[in-house]
Amino acid sequence: MTMNGDTLADRRILIVEDNFHIAAAMARLLKRHGATVIGPAGTTTDALALIAGNERIDGAVLDINLHGKMVYPVANVLLAKSVPMVFMTGYDDRSIAPGYTNVPRMQKPVTVEGVMRALFGGSFAAPSPR
Amino acid sequence: MSAPHATVPDRVEHLPRLETGNLRAFIDQAPVSMAMFDREMRYMAASQRWIERLCGGRRDVIGRSHYEVNPEVPQHWREFHQRALAGEKLGEERERLQRQDGSAMWVRWQACPWHDAGGEIGGITVVGEDVTAEVEREQALRQGTSALARLHDVGWRLRLAGSLREGLDEMLLATIELLGGVMGHVHMLDADGKTLRLATQYGFAPDVPALLHAISAADDTPDGRALRMRMPVAIADTESDDTYTAFRSVAREADYRAVVKAPLIGRYGTPLGIISTHFRVPHRPTDDDLQRLELYRRRAADFIERFNADEALRQSNAKLAAETKAMAQFYEAGLRLWEAKSLQEGLDATLAGTIDLLGADMGTVQLFDSGSKLLRLVAHRGFKQEFLDYFREASPEQDTAFGRALRSGKLMVIEDTERDLSAQFRAIRRAADYRSIVAAPLINSGGTLLGMLSVHFRAPHRLGDSELQWLELYRRRAADFIQRVGTQEALREGEERLRLAIETAHLATWDRDARTDAHVWNDEFYRIFGYEVGAIEASHAAWARRVHPDDRAAAEAVVENADREHTDYVNEFRVIRPDGSVRWVRARGRYLYYDGEPLRSIGLVEDITEARQQIETQRVLVAELQHRTRNLMAVVQSIAQQTRDSVDTLAEFEDRFDERLQALSRVQSLLSRADNEPITLGALVVMELDALGADTMGDKISYGGPETPLRKSAVEMLALAIHELLTNALKHGALASPTGRLVVNWRIDETLPDRRLVLEWAEYGVARLPPSTDSERSGYGRTLIEEALPYSLSAQTEFELSADGLRCRISLPLSPNDAAEIA
Numbered sequence: 001m002t003m004n005g006d007t008l009a010d011r012r013i014l015i016v017e018d019n020f021h022i023a024a025a026m027a028r029l030l031k032r033h034g035a036t037v038i039g040p041a042g043t044t045t046d047a048l049a050l051i052a053g054n055e056r057i058d059g060a061v062l063d064i065n066l067h068g069k070m071v072y073p074v075a076n077v078l079l080a081k082s083v084p085m086v087f088m089t090g091y092d093d094r095s096i097a098p099g100y101t102n103v104p105r106m107q108k109p110v111t112v113e114g115v116m117r118a119l120f121g122g123s124f125a126a127p128s129p130r
Numbered sequence: 131m132s133a134p135h136a137t138v139p140d141r142v143e144h145l146p147r148l149e150t151g152n153l154r155a156f157i158d159q160a161p162v163s164m165a166m167f168d169r170e171m172r173y174m175a176a177s178q179r180w181i182e183r184l185c186g187g188r189r190d191v192i193g194r195s196h197y198e199v200n201p202e203v204p205q206h207w208r209e210f211h212q213r214a215l216a217g218e219k220l221g222e223e224r225e226r227l228q229r230q231d232g233s234a235m236w237v238r239w240q241a242c243p244w245h246d247a248g249g250e251i252g253g254i255t256v257v258g259e260d261v262t263a264e265v266e267r268e269q270a271l272r273q274g275t276s277a278l279a280r281l282h283d284v285g286w287r288l289r290l291a292g293s294l295r296e297g298l299d300e301m302l303l304a305t306i307e308l309l310g311g312v313m314g315h316v317h318m319l320d321a322d323g324k325t326l327r328l329a330t331q332y333g334f335a336p337d338v339p340a341l342l343h344a345i346s347a348a349d350d351t352p353d354g355r356a357l358r359m360r361m362p363v364a365i366a367d368t369e370s371d372d373t374y375t376a377f378r379s380v381a382r383e384a385d386y387r388a389v390v391k392a393p394l395i396g397r398y399g400t401p402l403g404i405i406s407t408h409f410r411v412p413h414r415p416t417d418d419d420l421q422r423l424e425l426y427r428r429r430a431a432d433f434i435e436r437f438n439a440d441e442a443l444r445q446s447n448a449k450l451a452a453e454t455k456a457m458a459q460f461y462e463a464g465l466r467l468w469e470a471k472s473l474q475e476g477l478d479a480t481l482a483g484t485i486d487l488l489g490a491d492m493g494t495v496q497l498f499d500s501g502s503k504l505l506r507l508v509a510h511r512g513f514k515q516e517f518l519d520y521f522r523e524a525s526p527e528q529d530t531a532f533g534r535a536l537r538s539g540k541l542m543v544i545e546d547t548e549r550d551l552s553a554q555f556r557a558i559r560r561a562a563d564y565r566s567i568v569a570a571p572l573i574n575s576g577g578t579l580l581g582m583l584s585v586h587f588r589a590p591h592r593l594g595d596s597e598l599q600w601l602e603l604y605r606r607r608a609a610d611f612i613q614r615v616g617t618q619e620a621l622r623e624g625e626e627r628l629r630l631a632i633e634t635a636h637l638a639t640w641d642r643d644a645r646t647d648a649h650v651w652n653d654e655f656y657r658i659f660g661y662e663v664g665a666i667e668a669s670h671a672a673w674a675r676r677v678h679p680d681d682r683a684a685a686e687a688v689v690e691n692a693d694r695e696h697t698d699y700v701n702e703f704r705v706i707r708p709d710g711s712v713r714w715v716r717a718r719g720r721y722l723y724y725d726g727e728p729l730r731s732i733g734l735v736e737d738i739t740e741a742r743q744q745i746e747t748q749r750v751l752v753a754e755l756q757h758r759t760r761n762l763m764a765v766v767q768s769i770a771q772q773t774r775d776s777v778d779t780l781a782e783f784e785d786r787f788d789e790r791l792q793a794l795s796r797v798q799s800l801l802s803r804a805d806n807e808p809i810t811l812g813a814l815v816v817m818e819l820d821a822l823g824a825d826t827m828g829d830k831i832s833y834g835g836p837e838t839p840l841r842k843s844a845v846e847m848l849a850l851a852i853h854e855l856l857t858n859a860l861k862h863g864a865l866a867s868p869t870g871r872l873v874v875n876w877r878i879d880e881t882l883p884d885r886r887l888v889l890e891w892a893e894y895g896v897a898r899l900p901p902s903t904d905s906e907r908s909g910y911g912r913t914l915i916e917e918a919l920p921y922s923l924s925a926q927t928e929f930e931l932s933a934d935g936l937r938c939r940i941s942l943p944l945s946p947n948d949a950a951e952i953a
Contacts, residue, residue: 021768
């Protein structure tokens with residue numbers, strides 16, 4: 001599957017990542033592919049504020065561990081709003097809480113293609129978050 | 131015979147029927163000799179017997195003088211005749227006469243006067259009677275009584291005899307006396323019955339001829355003959371008796387001519403010896419002598435037999451007493467051996483017992499070192515130090531009692547070291563003052579040499595049979611003891627070693643008897659399974675009670691499977707202790723079978739909780755490392771992107787990117803050590819100054835602040851920020867200008883609700899402001915400070931370019947929440 005630069009056009013994607021560099025790189029990549037980046041947010045507080053402040057969020061890329069705090073409160077809100085999301089993690093699967101086993105996850109560093117498949121499906125996409 | 135009638139007494143005359151002829155016959159038949167003499171001692175009548183005995187048979191004596199017929203009538207008889215003629219009546223009951231052949235005869239006689247019709251003494255009548263036989267009978271009786279009295283006397287003396295010799299002396303003297311000999315000797319027959327040995331003698335010179343010391347008891351000697359016939363043998367004349375030829379020279383030397391040999395025969399016909407009596411002149415014992423000799427030699431034989439029996443009894447009593455004592459000693463020594471608490475104590479006791487047994491003066495015990503093949507001294511008694519030093523080790527090659535006993539493996543008795551051993555160690559032996567050794571190798575039941583038990587005597591010494599037998603017992607018991615104690619000690623040592631190892635390793639052990647289901651746990655087993663040691667009885671139920679319910683079925687299954695398959699098993703499961711703590715344990719077990727049936731199961735349990743925790747920690751660390759590495763890759767990716775956005779040429783990118791990677795690398799190596807030493811802000815500043823060569827710029831730079839540990843997550847970003855600031859200062863700022871100065875200060879600000887670390891970066895005296903393009907181009911550093919620090923560390927930052935230089939202020943929270951994360 002090949003992706004052109006406009007695949008993510010008009011998609012509004014939330015980035016939650018505590019590492020500035022990773023967040024910046026992610027944002028930059030997504031922008032290049034036409035997405036509108038919401039955030040990035042480095043803390044759950046900032047992330048929840050961004051969710052509250054944006055009516056439309058098409059997808060979310062969430063770092064699991066934010067300076068030692070789990071991102072689950074943010075994930076809960078997004079699940080409630082049925083926003084597709086993907087967990088980014090440096091840990092293996094076991095470190096993810098049992099309630100979120102249906103959320104697709106990706107190991108850092110992530111690729112744009114991986115994120116797109118995880119969030120919006122495709123021939124190689126992970127199962128729908130629902 | 132003509133007898134004058136006138137001489138017939140009146141009374142006879144009145145007997146009408148007694149004729150002269152009758153009278154004559156009467157007289158002749160009387161067993162007496164009678165004669166009638168006139169006053170002139172002329173024969174008037176003589177009986178037939180008188181004429182035969184006193185007149186040599188002459189018939190014509192009537193009318194002749196008695197003295198004419200028999201001129202040898204002794205003077206005292208002539209006087210008797212005169213006294214009888216004078217009217218006296220004389221007689222003698224016993225008178226000894228000498229016969230013409232020299233032999234003696236005894237007579238009873240009577241002489242009395244006869245009267246004629248006128249009452250005058252007409253002459254005398256003499257009546258004589260030969261009483262020799264009677265007297266001799268009387269004498270023989272007397273002698274016999276005396277011999278019996280003597281024998282009786284000897285009997286008493288024999289009973290009192292303190293020794294065989296004393297008794298034999300008594301018998302010998304009595305026999306010599308009985309037979310009228312002058313000397314004699316007694317020989318005793320050897321046990322083999324072939325040789326007679328001189329036991330005692332009387333009358334011989336002190337140096338008895340050698341030939342008499344030992345006489346053959348063969349048939350061809352007089353002694354042999356006497357013994358065989360069991361009858362006395364008389365050699366009446368040693369010079370003429372052919373059977374005595376061999377001893378004739380002895381007889382001449384010792385000056386005797388006749389011998390009587392009386393064999394001493396025991397009650398059951400056993401020949402015991404011979405009493406010989408010797409005579410100066412040729413002599414033959416009378417029948418009476420021989421009869422009495424019978425009594426004597428019987429008495430002597432009785433004495434010998436009784437004495438031997440008593441002696442045997444005495445010896446057997448003494449032997450019994452000795453054996454009883456030896457047995458008691460053996461028992462005592464055995465008790466001491468049993469009570470011995472160590473090998474040394476037991477060997478000392480053995481040595482003391484053996485020395486006591488044999489009455490030895492000193493002794494040693496050596497143990498055999500199978501490695502060096504040497505005997506090593508382990509116990510000793512009675513020796514001086516220098517001897518001990520010399521014989522501390524003994525080799526089988528040496529010609530010593532030890533060496534010989536070692537080589538032969540048998541009991542070695544050296545009765546006299548001077549005679550029986552080579553001169554090799556003579557000086558030592560003399561110094562050690564012993565002359566006899568008994569060396570007994572100590573050999574176990576398997577035939578292995580364990581050591582040597584030896585005793586020593588100051589004088590040459592010979593062991594009796596009984597002593598040898600006892601020594602054999604001592605030697606066997608000593609070997610048993612060494613074997614037993616050695617085995618026990620080896621066993622104890624092995625057990626002790628194993629126990630120590632198990633204890634040190636904190637291993638629990640169990641042992642279950644499959645038939646009785648009896649369990650044995652060691653202390654650690656109780657502890658691992660959360661029981662007080664010994665507080666409960668070990669059992670399968672007690673084990674199962676502590677196994678985590680989730681693991682119980684699986685653990686049981688593993689054990690059952692091992693039993694079924696006859697394999698060893700390894701089982702890992704959790705144990706829940708009463709205090710709620712959970713321990714992971716690993717059990718390794720094995721079933722032992724006999725004839726297909728499980729006999730027992732045995733094994734070890736090990737607490738592996740810590741090991742599992744370490745593995746878990748390691749797993750977490752690896753995950754953490756993976757996380758960090760991936761984060762780092764993302765950071766590198768980001769730096770690359772941003773560096774690319776801020777440069778014009780690939781060469782510039784290379785420089786900048788390289789610098790930033792190096793800074794990133796430095797902080798990574800700092801972080802890898804962060805577990806040991808906290809990273810402080812000062813350390814970060816110094817690290818970057820050093821790395822960029824700014825540390826040599828002396829008074830152009832000043833910096834300082836309190837020791838401030840940083841949290842790990844802040845280190846990377848802060849280090850990168852300081853790197854960017856310093857790089858800028860070196861390229862375009864204070865450190866690139868001759869008049870420029872850099873001041874870096876930090877402090878803890880506690881005035882705000884949360885504690886904050888405030889870093890002030892100030893550059894002064896910068897001659898020329900960098901072109902605005904430059905400042906735009908170096909935007910990565912500014913972005914880092916103005917965006918990344920606030921984003922990542924919740925920092926507040928100010929970045930200001932004034933007329934003479936850069937001012938930068940970074941304030942980051944040191945909230946208590948972060949304390950746990952302080953590196």
